Each structure stands twice: as C-alpha cells, then as structure tokens.
Amino acid sequence: NAGVMQNPRHLVRRRGQEARLRCSPMKGHSHVYWYRQLPEEGLKFMVYLQKENIIDESGMPKERFSAEFPKEGPSILRIQQVVRGDSAAYFCASSSTVEDSPLHFGNGTRLTVT
Amino acid sequence: DQQVKQNSPSLSVQEGRISILNCDYTNSMFDYFLWYKKYPAEGPTFLISISSIKDKNEDGRFTVFLNKSAKHLSLHIVPSQPGDSAVYFCAASDAAGNKLTFGGGTRVLVKP
Numbered sequence: 001n002a003g004v005m006q007n008p009r010h011l012v013r014r015r016g017q018e019a020r021l022r023c024s025p026m027k028g029h030s031h032v033y034w035y036r037q038l039p040e041e042g043l044k045f046m047v048y049l050q051k052e053n054i055i056d057e058s059g060m061p062k063e064r065f066s067a068e069f070p071k072e073g074p075s076i077l078r079i080q081q082v083v084r085g086d087s088a089a090y091f092c093a094s095s096s097t098v099e100d101s102p103l104h105f106g107n108g109t110r111l112t113v114t
Numbered sequence: 115d116q117q118v119k120q121n122s123p124s125l126s127v128q129e130g131r132i133s134i135l136n137c138d139y140t141n142s143m144f145d146y147f148l149w150y151k152k153y154p155a156e157g158p159t160f161l162i163s164i165s166s167i168k169d170k171n172e173d174g175r176f177t178v179f180l181n182k183s184a185k186h187l188s189l190h191i192v193p194s195q196p197g198d199s200a201v202y203f204c205a206a207s208d209a210a211g212n213k214l215t216f217g218g219g220t221r222v223l224v225k226p
Contacts, residue, residue: 031212033212042120042216042217043158043216048213091157093157095212101212102160102163102212105157105159107156107157108155110155
C-alpha cells in the first residue's frame with residue numbers, strides 16, 4: 001500500500017544546472033500537487049495537475065519552473081538554471097476525486113543549490 | 115499576505131496534559147480546514163479536518179474546533195504524548211478544490 005513516492009530524497013545541484021523532481025501519486029489518485037517549503041516557513045502551493053493537464057499553476061514562479069503529469073509515469077517538477085534561492089524542500093501530494101478528501105504528502109525532495 | 119496564520123511558533127507541554135494549537139484565517143471563502151503533523155525529514159501527515167458546516171470534529175485524542183465568525187480554529191490534543199512532539203500545520207481550502215493554504219506551523223514539544 002505505497003503512499004506518495006518522491007525521488008530523489010536529496011538532490012544537490014550547482015548554480016545554472018537543471019533539477020528534476022519526480023512524484024508518483026498514491027494508487028488510485030489522479031490529482032497531484034506540488035508545494036515548496038523554505039527553511040522555517042510553511043508550505044507554499046506551487047501547482048495542481050491532473051493527468052496531462054495543468055489545472056492551477058498560480059504558485060509557480062514565472063520563469064525556470066515547469067511541471068507535468070503525463071498519461072504514463074510520474075509527475076515531474078523541473079527547475080532550469082537553478083539559483084541558491086531555489087534551495088528548499090519540495091513536497092508532492094496527491095488526492096482522489098472524492099470531494100474534501102485530504103491531500104496525502106510524500107516525504108519530499110530536499111534540493112540544495114551550491 | 116498571509117491568509118492562514120499560526121501565531122505561536124512553539125508550544126511546550128507536559129506529558130498527559132492538553133495541547134491547544136491555534137490558527138486564524140482571513141479568507142472568508144475558505145470552507146474546509148485541516149491539521150497536519152510533520153516530523154523532521156518527512157512529509158506532512160494528515161491528522162484531522164473539519165468543514166465549515168460543523169463547529170467541532172473529534173477523532174480519538176484530537177479535536178478540532180471551528181469558530182467561523184471569528185475565523186479561528188484550534189486543535190486540542192489530550193492527553194499529550196511524547197510522540198506528539200512535531201510541527202503542526204493548519205491548512206485551509208475553498209470550495210473550488212483541494213489547493214491548500216498553509217499556516218507557518220507550530221512546533222510542539224511534549225515533555226515526559
């Protein structure tokens with residue numbers, strides 16, 4: 001009964017490199033959300049996706065960040081040309097289509113930009 | 115513009131006593147509220163939720179109270195146990211879906 005799976009758990013990138021974070025939702029869940037947590041802060045919404053569709057990307061930075069949830073395979077959060085300010089914990093969550101069902105979170109990917 | 119606020123960054127309580135965590139919100143469109151618990155290096159774990167049509171929801175040692183007129187909710191944990199030591203996040207969403215807005219968290223330490 002696997003929960004939300006995120007990999008890698010830790011990712012180190014140099015400034016200017018690309019970071020790819022992957023998320024497999026819980027079995028039976030078709031909604032995926034990405035959140036970012038900066039040190040000593042709460043989680044901030046980034047993007048909400050369903051299979052092959054971006055539903056709400058109001059929390060995504062306008063540049064360098066993109067997300068996808070293809071028909072097959074995990075959801076991917078991609079950060080191009082990373083900067084030190086991108087260092088954070090990135091959490092993925094999934095939910096079912098049942099109204100008011102809670103989000104279930106993965107254990108996150110901790111991105112460190114050196 | 116913080117729409118969900120947890121004004122107490124930390125709370126220390128003796129084992130067996132009650133822990134009370136508070137949360138305030140400003141967006142009157144919020145109608146579903148949740149509490150999550152988070153251990154270091156792990157993702158948030160869902161604890162308990164309440165919809166705006168209720169003022170109380172109870173699940174074992176955890177009770178959430180909602181005061182819509184004051185835009186305030188609280189989480190009561192009784193009795194507190196050492197394993198409850200964690201960061202607790204309050205979150206809210208509107209009827210449009212499950213996009214959650216989180217508070218900044220309250221770190222709870224339960225002393226044996």
